[in-house]
Amino acid sequence: MxxxxxxxxxxxxxxxxxxxxxxxxxxxxxxxxxxxxxxxxxxxxxxxxxxxxxxxxxxxxxxxxxxxxxxxxxxxxxxxxxxGKHHDHILCTRCGRVDEFLDPTIEERQKAIADKFGYSMTDHSLYIYGICKECRKTEKA
Amino acid sequence: MxxxxxxxxxxxxxxxxxxxxxxxxxxxxxxxxxxxxxxxxxxxxxxxxxxxxxxxxxxxxxxxxxxxxxxxxxxxxxxxxxxGKHHDHILCTRCGRVDEFLDPTIEERQKAIADKFGYSMTDHSLYIYGICKECRKTEKA
DNA sequence: AACAACAATGCAAAAGATTATCATTTGTTT
DNA sequence: AAACAAATGATAATCTTTTGCATTGTTGTT
CATH class of the missing domain: 1.10.10.10 (Winged helix-like DNA-binding domain superfamily/Winged helix DNA-binding domain)
Incomplete structure (x- = not known):
């Protein structure tokens, strides 16, 4: 409950x-x-x-x-x-579709960058913007 | 001019x-x-x-x-x-300090992820948030 | 099961950021 | 310098989010 x-x-x-x-x-x-x-x-x-x-x-x-x-x-x-699991987002600027992903390499690089600049990382946000497959089909019309 | x-x-x-x-x-x-x-x-x-x-x-x-x-x-x-050159940002949530960086590995991974999900990437934004070295010193007080 | 204490809610007003309206001014072209 | 279109400034409007406050609801205790 x-x-x-x-x-x-x-x-x-x-x-x-x-x-x-x-x-x-x-x-x-x-x-x-x-x-x-x-x-x-x-x-x-x-x-x-x-x-x-x-x-x-x-x-x-x-x-x-x-x-x-x-x-x-x-x-x-x-x-x-x-x-539970953290993830980042990729979204379509045409239709608003949102997909989620997690890339260990990127996560790791972020931490390395924070260290290099002397920050203790508290959070991060990564958004990839693009046009999804469906919208690319339609746009030809 | x-x-x-x-x-x-x-x-x-x-x-x-x-x-x-x-x-x-x-x-x-x-x-x-x-x-x-x-x-x-x-x-x-x-x-x-x-x-x-x-x-x-x-x-x-x-x-x-x-x-x-x-x-x-x-x-x-x-x-x-x-x-000219694209870059991402790391910022201190305490004092507002901003640093810039460019990580080829991350850039590359982003493109790969967009491909994998069938998006044609138009843009992306990556912000790392943390506490900078200076602020960590002061906060002990 | 009723009660007192205090946190949570609803409404409306307020605040903060950004955009739209429109009469007036300015830059560009002739 | 005139004429036209575009840009500006002031203000109102919009949109999202927060806040103030009187009222209501929830919880631990009788």
């Missing part, structure tokens, strides 16, 4: 938090959601949660380490449930 | 554009500036340019390919004059 999960994080098991957790968990493939996306999904499920609360809860979840906030190009932040 | 440079880009040599170009060119080390930064610099130089114009001009310069817009963490965009 989600309420136990929340309590373990030191968060009260409130209805908004439980519902938002459900939305995020059940998001499946399209699991890169903006706060607005989450808010709309809640409304569609008949839940009456304020947008401000969505922002607050997402921020708390981020601090609790169960989701990651990304700053893709073009304005708003998108959130993604962590499923 | 900057006005010739602007004309070559297909842009009228207006006073605001010339002044903004000067600011950017003379920015030296701290050459990662937000629109607000540029605006303030203009005011300090006694130039009377509107903030809206700063945004417009920076966007035009970006489209003309003479500067790059970055989306660092935390809100606003920062702009940086292109000096």
């Amino acid at each position: 989600d309420s136990q999960f929340l309590k373990k994080l030191g968060l009260k098991a409130t209805l908004p938090r439980i519902k938002i957790l459900e939305i995020l968990e059940s998001a499946g493939t399209a699991r890169h959601m903006s706060a607005e996306d989450v808010y709309k999904a809640l409304l569609e499920h008949g839940e009456d949660v304020g947008l401000a609360t969505v922002y607050r809860v997402l921020t708390q979840f981020e601090q609790a380490g169960i989701l990651t906030r990304h700053h893709f190009e073009g304005g708003q932040s998108v959130f993604e449930m962590d499923e | 900057d006005s010739q440079f602007l004309k070559k880009l297909g842009l009228k040599a207006t006073l605001p554009r010339i002044k903004i170009l000067e600011i950017l060119e003379s920015a030296g080390t701290a050459r990662h500036m937000s629109a607000e930064d540029v605006y303030k610099a203009l005011l300090e130089h006694g130039e009377d340019v509107g903030l809206a114009t700063v945004y417009r001009v920076l966007t035009q310069f970006e489209q003309a390919g003479i500067l790059t817009r970055h989306h660092f963490e935390g809100g606003q965009s920062v702009f940086e004059m292109d000096e």
Whole structure:
């Protein structure tokens, strides 16, 4: 049950938090959601949660380490449930498709670079932008 | 002369554009500036340019390919004059220091990943976040 | 099961960054 | 110098996110 999960994080098991957790968990493939996306999904499920609360809860979840906030190009932040393994993103600027990858070589080089410049690395973000296969087909039209 | 440079880009040599170009060119080390930064610099130089114009001009310069817009963490965009060579960034989340690097291995891996997922890569952004040497010294206090 | 204590919520207002509108000014061409 | 189109400045508008505050809900305790 989600309420136990929340309590373990030191968060009260409130209805908004439980519902938002459900939305995020059940998001499946399209699991890169903006706060607005989450808010709309809640409304569609008949839940009456304020947008401000969505922002607050997402921020708390981020601090609790169960989701990651990304700053893709073009304005708003998108959130993604962590499923243990870190990964980077490659996204299509035409259709918005997102794929995930993990490249040990790159990870390793990043650490080496941080060392070389005297930084203790806390985080990093890598986004590759491009046009996906599907969109390249269509664009010929 | 900057006005010739602007004309070559297909842009009228207006006073605001010339002044903004000067600011950017003379920015030296701290050459990662937000629109607000540029605006303030203009005011300090006694130039009377509107903030809206700063945004417009920076966007035009970006489209003309003479500067790059970055989306660092935390809100606003920062702009940086292109000096030919592409590079990535490592930044200190404590003091805002920015260093630049280019790692051929990473560049290469990125291309390989794009290929593997069927994307034609158009762009990429890599930011490493950490605490720089100076800040680690101070933090002990 | 009711209660007090305090955290969480919802709404609306505020804030911050960026863009759009539009009358006026400026740069370019003739 | 005139004429035209493009650029500017001031302001309003937009969009995303945060904040203030009165009200409501959750939790550990009787």
